[in-house]
Amino acid sequence: MKNFICKFYLAIIMIFLYAPILVLVVLSFNSSKSRVVWGGFTLDWYRDIFRTSQIMSALQNTIVLALGSAFFATIIALLACIGIDAMRRREYSVVMAVTNIPMLNADIVTGIAMMLLLIRFMPLGFSSIMLAHITFNIPYVILSILPRFNQLDVSIYEAARDLGAGPVYSFFKVVLPELAPGIVSGFFMAVTMSMDDFVITYFTKGPGVNTLSTMIYSQIRKGIQPTMYALSTIIFLITVLVLIVANILSAPQKKRGMIHTPGNHI
Amino acid sequence: MLENILSLNNITKSFDGELVLEDLSLDIKRNEFVTLLGPSGCGKTTTLRIIAGFVMPDQGSVLLEGEDITTLPTEKRCINTVFQKYALFPHMTVAENIAFGLKIKKKDDDYIRQKIKYALELVNLTGFEKRKPRSLSGGQQQRIAIARAIVNEPQILLLDEPLGALDLKLRQDMQKELIRLKKELGITFIYVTHDQEEALTMSDKIVVMNQGYIQQIGTPEDIYNEPQNAFVADFIGSANLLAGTMIHDELVSINDVRFDCVDKGFGNNKPVDVVIRPEDVEIREKGQGIFPAVVTSVLFKGVHYEIFAKGIGIDWMIHTTAYHEVGAEIDLYVKPFNIQIMNKPESEDEAVIQTE
Numbered sequence: 302m303k304n305f306i307c308k309f310y311l312a313i314i315m316i317f318l319y320a321p322i323l324v325l326v327v328l329s330f331n332s333s334k335s336r337v338v339w340g341g342f343t344l345d346w347y348r349d350i351f352r353t354s355q356i357m358s359a360l361q362n363t364i365v366l367a368l369g370s371a372f373f374a375t376i377i378a379l380l381a382c383i384g385i386d387a388m389r390r391r392e393y394s395v396v397m398a399v400t401n402i403p404m405l406n407a408d409i410v411t412g413i414a415m416m417l418l419l420i421r422f423m424p425l426g427f428s429s430i431m432l433a434h435i436t437f438n439i440p441y442v443i444l445s446i447l448p449r450f451n452q453l454d455v456s457i458y459e460a461a462r463d464l465g466a467g468p469v470y471s472f473f474k475v476v477l478p479e480l481a482p483g484i485v486s487g488f489f490m491a492v493t494m495s496m497d498d499f500v501i502t503y504f505t506k507g508p509g510v511n512t513l514s515t516m517i518y519s520q521i522r523k524g525i526q527p528t529m530y531a532l533s534t535i536i537f538l539i540t541v542l543v544l545i546v547a548n549i550l551s552a553p554q555k556k557r558g559m560i561h562t563p564g565n566h567i
Numbered sequence: 568m569l570e571n572i573l574s575l576n577n578i579t580k581s582f583d584g585e586l587v588l589e590d591l592s593l594d595i596k597r598n599e600f601v602t603l604l605g606p607s608g609c610g611k612t613t614t615l616r617i618i619a620g621f622v623m624p625d626q627g628s629v630l631l632e633g634e635d636i637t638t639l640p641t642e643k644r645c646i647n648t649v650f651q652k653y654a655l656f657p658h659m660t661v662a663e664n665i666a667f668g669l670k671i672k673k674k675d676d677d678y679i680r681q682k683i684k685y686a687l688e689l690v691n692l693t694g695f696e697k698r699k700p701r702s703l704s705g706g707q708q709q710r711i712a713i714a715r716a717i718v719n720e721p722q723i724l725l726l727d728e729p730l731g732a733l734d735l736k737l738r739q740d741m742q743k744e745l746i747r748l749k750k751e752l753g754i755t756f757i758y759v760t761h762d763q764e765e766a767l768t769m770s771d772k773i774v775v776m777n778q779g780y781i782q783q784i785g786t787p788e789d790i791y792n793e794p795q796n797a798f799v800a801d802f803i804g805s806a807n808l809l810a811g812t813m814i815h816d817e818l819v820s821i822n823d824v825r826f827d828c829v830d831k832g833f834g835n836n837k838p839v840d841v842v843i844r845p846e847d848v849e850i851r852e853k854g855q856g857i858f859p860a861v862v863t864s865v866l867f868k869g870v871h872y873e874i875f876a877k878g879i880g881i882d883w884m885i886h887t888t889a890y891h892e893v894g895a896e897i898d899l900y901v902k903p904f905n906i907q908i909m910n911k912p913e914s915e916d917e918a919v920i921q922t923e
Contacts, residue, residue, distance in 0.1 A: 454652060454654060456650045456651070456652060456654035457654045457655075457656055457657075459621055459641070459648075459650070459654065460648070460650055460654040460655075460656070460715075461656075461667070462621075462640075462641040462642050463619060463641055463642070463646075463647055463648045463716075464642075464647065464667050464668035464671065464715070464716075464719065465642045465668050465671040465672060465719070466642055466667075466671050467642055470671075475656050478656075478658040479657065479658065
């Protein structure tokens with residue numbers, strides 16, 4: 302009985318979480334435009350996506366923004382972590398508090414603030430969105446990389462120097478591989494944060510430049526087309542795929558540690 | 568060839584205004600097994616890191632084979648280190664770890680392969696080439712760390728408390744292993760530890776340090792039998808540390824009881840420190856010792872009993888294989904040459920150095 306209740310409870314959670322997405326996926330294959338009548342299976346909406354230049358340019362913007370902002374944010378965050386790691390306890394906590402504020406801050410505040418800042422220096426458009434995305438991604442990547450620094454045994458860097466390697470070679474050959482899992486997961490987190498963002502993009506974008514989220518939002522006023530269901534389904538699949546890849550990339554590290562716990566016995 | 572392979576001259580180093588080493592000078596001879604021994608915070612690890620090149624001294628110079636290497640970066644020194652926590656590269660295999668230094672020196676593949684084979688044979692881990700450090704035990708990781716250091720044929724091998732993380736049995740095995748390695752390789756070992764037993768077992772020469780100063784340099788026998796001051800006597804092994812008065816040559820008085828001894832040249836009626844090792848205090852039948860005592864506690868320590876007895880106002884620590892009951896009335900006796908006389912610290916400065 303207890304077992305049944307457990308499973309039932311779990312089933313309800315799953316239904317609430319995934320039923321809406323399932324409906325969306327089903328509707329994306331529905332040839333009827335109605336949301337309640339099943340008009341037969343079709344792939345037309347998917348075909349339409351690739352025929353609508355508006356969607357294609359928004360898709361392109363989204364991808365370039367996600368990968369680009371994640372790339373730059375990761376580099377900046379890595380450099381920041383090297384500095385933060387070298388700080389004393391007091392400075393460390395101050396900088397970490399400052400780093401955390403943008404994450405806790407309401408998106409709309411960040412969005413308006415970024416707009417006010419950027420509009421002073423450039424016309425709002427693709428570049429301003431890119432700068433905004435890099436900015437809000439940095440704290441997330443720092444938070445993903447920094448724990449790796451804390452786990453890092455400084456003596457492996459010293460050991461590399463001791464064995465004849467220069468400072469730069471030691472960093473790339475010995476330190477960076479240890480940080481890699483944090484860097485990779487930070488990068489992917491930044492990609493999804495950027496793809497996910499609506500509010501900040503909406504405030505920092507200029508006329509004529511759209512990402513998928515802002516474009517879908519503008520479509521709502523005209524009434525949502527089934528192409529949007531198809532597009533959302535694709536985005537959902539990509540997100541799932543990215544998550545699986547990120548998990549596979551960082552999982553082996555953990556598993557190895559679990560199987561061979563370091564012991565003092567021979 | 569110079570007799571001294573390494574010389575530290577007047578090294579001073581402070582961290583954040585706190586003096587760690589002051590005016591330290593030390594010569595190390597070729598092929599010696601030298602141990603820097605002292606409690607934590609005595610400056611022994613800092614000394615090692617200055618030799619390795621991880622720390623620059625504020626003042627003073629480091630000479631290797633007579634050449635000044637004070638400002639030479641770590642990677643240019645012909646010195647390799649075995650780190651306390653092994654510091655193996657986790658993402659590389661054992662073979663890649665060992666080859667790391669050789670690849671940087673652009674040795675050819677054949678040479679590297681032979682060296683790996685030789686080094687693994689030396690540390691008794693043949694066949695471990697493809698393993699990852701994480702899959703090895705602490706003792707095995709330590710051996711790989713040693714192998715990785717010695718394939719580079721350093722002039723000096725530095726070892727920073729390398730056995731600290733191992734359990735007792737393994738530590739004793741590794742001590743023997745290190746002595747064997749030292750003999751086979753014929754290079755200079757500088758070893759840092761706070762474990763006095765380890766130091767006594769392995770070293771040719773022990774440098775006892777405290778609070779940034781060298782307290783005594785000598786062979787293990789010298790350090791144990793002839794400690795130069797109360798700190799050394801107390802830190803090396805256990806000891807009955809007593810205040811006494813040198814009445815004249817070869818006669819010392821402790822709490823108004825006179826003891827024959829063999830030390831001379833301390834002057835007449837001078838206050839001195841006296842060290843008597845617990846194994847040198849003999850328990851005798853009533854009437855056959857120097858003074859009477861009463862047993863206050865008995866502890867079984869495996870090889871011997873540790874007995875505390877109260878006599879002439881002092882708690883005597885005694886190591887003996889014979890059992891005595893608590894409350895037993897006994898006599899104590901100490902052979903003259905087992906009484907070690909030391910000068911009292913002369914200035915207040917010296918006293919600060921000697922007491923922790």
